[in-house]
Amino acid sequence: MVQESVQSDGIQVAVLGAAGTIAPAIIRDLAGSDEVASMVLLDLDAARAKSAAAAHGGGKATARAVDARSVDSLAGELAGASVLVNTASYRVNLEAMRACLQAGCHYLDLGGLYWMTRRQLELHDEFANAGLLAVLGIGSSPGKTNLMAARAVRECSGAGVRSIDVFAGGRDPRAVGDGVLRPPYAIQTLIDELTLAPVVLRDGVPVEVAPLEPGGTVDYGPPIGRGETIYTLHSELATFGESFGAQEVSFRLSLAPVVLDALKGLIGASSKQIAEAAATAGAPSDETVSVHVVDARGRAGDRVTVRAVTGPHFGLGGSIVSTAAPIAAAVRLLARGSLRATGALPPERCIDPDEMFAELEPRGCRFTIEHAAA
Numbered sequence: 001m002v003q004e005s006v007q008s009d010g011i012q013v014a015v016l017g018a019a020g021t022i023a024p025a026i027i028r029d030l031a032g033s034d035e036v037a038s039m040v041l042l043d044l045d046a047a048r049a050k051s052a053a054a055a056h057g058g059g060k061a062t063a064r065a066v067d068a069r070s071v072d073s074l075a076g077e078l079a080g081a082s083v084l085v086n087t088a089s090y091r092v093n094l095e096a097m098r099a100c101l102q103a104g105c106h107y108l109d110l111g112g113l114y115w116m117t118r119r120q121l122e123l124h125d126e127f128a129n130a131g132l133l134a135v136l137g138i139g140s141s142p143g144k145t146n147l148m149a150a151r152a153v154r155e156c157s158g159a160g161v162r163s164i165d166v167f168a169g170g171r172d173p174r175a176v177g178d179g180v181l182r183p184p185y186a187i188q189t190l191i192d193e194l195t196l197a198p199v200v201l202r203d204g205v206p207v208e209v210a211p212l213e214p215g216g217t218v219d220y221g222p223p224i225g226r227g228e229t230i231y232t233l234h235s236e237l238a239t240f241g242e243s244f245g246a247q248e249v250s251f252r253l254s255l256a257p258v259v260l261d262a263l264k265g266l267i268g269a270s271s272k273q274i275a276e277a278a279a280t281a282g283a284p285s286d287e288t289v290s291v292h293v294v295d296a297r298g299r300a301g302d303r304v305t306v307r308a309v310t311g312p313h314f315g316l317g318g319s320i321v322s323t324a325a326p327i328a329a330a331v332r333l334l335a336r337g338s339l340r341a342t343g344a345l346p347p348e349r350c351i352d353p354d355e356m357f358a359e360l361e362p363r364g365c366r367f368t369i370e371h372a373a374a
Contacts, residue, residue: 010037017088019048025324031058288317313364329359
């Protein structure tokens with residue numbers, strides 16, 4: 001059951017990393033949600049967090065500075081909060097989870113790039129014993145893709161699923177030709193995805209492949225069309241085998257060539273150089289579109305493909321909204337009592353896909369499901 005502080009008159013939500021790229025859309029979404037009474041916005045940079053509160057908080061938000069690397073400090077700032085929405089770097093996910101255990105509040109994050117997710121899953125029993133829920137990776141991918149996979153598996157025949165392939169792609173019309181790098185999310189996370197060895201499941205066994213290994217050309221459908229992909233390290237691979245019994249699982253990413261080339265130029269750069277690149281990068285424009293495709297193949301030979309297209313909403317581009325909307329939706333579902341599981345769990349084990357899809361469709365996301373007979 002959800003903890004007693006989840007009330008019908010609205011809950012208090014803490015947002016960590018409130019000055020980041022994705023947080024403003026989450027804050028704006030939650031500010032317009034009746035399930036949320038108030039928000040406390042937390043970040044190393046208190047001034048930027050206050051700016052986010054003023055610009056997006058709808059009168060519900062206050063802001064404070066905190067260093068999430070200090071479990072005690074973060075736990076102290078969570079007093080009174082029902083749930084922490086962690087949008088900060090995945091590097092502080094474990095500290096943020098331990099602060100939630102100390103403060104007695106639920107936890108949501110945007111993913112942990114496989115290896116961090118595996119470490120987070122080890123806290124399952126502690127959250128379950130505390131009667132708390134930690135949803136690991138409830139952004140666009142991981143997050144929405146996990147629930148698209150759950151829906152695809154449900155649509156397959158009763159013989160079960162053999163393989164699941166996840167494809168993510170995004171395009172920003174303004175990222176071409178203006179000379180400004182406009183990464184879809186944090187540059188350091190993107191560099192990690194391009195340099196850490198991706199993991200795939202083959203015959204049910206996790207196998208590392210080379211960074212930047214080509215994943216082939218994928219048809220994302222309109223408005224992206226066909227795009228070249230690369231394998232990248234992603235959290236879905238940490239849970240899909242156990243969750244769905246799939247023996248073959250992969251994640252592939254398609255970035256606009258101009259963005260990929262710019263990021264490749266940062267491989268091997270110092271932390272200072274990457275920080276400078278992040279400081280001079282442009283924000284994704286309000287014209288971006290994000291597309292996710294999950295392709296499940298059943299053991300009986302059937303095939304189910306679930307596709308999600310997210311366009312601009314809230315005056316923000318689809319790449320940001322695609323990541324922000326699922327975690328905001330999870331807050332609402334939690335507040336309503338729809339999320340009753342406890343423990344540290346991936347989305348596919350604690351959220352109903354249809355409930356999530358219903359939350360996302362009014363926020364610029366369109367889902368389609370295609371069947372191919374055996």
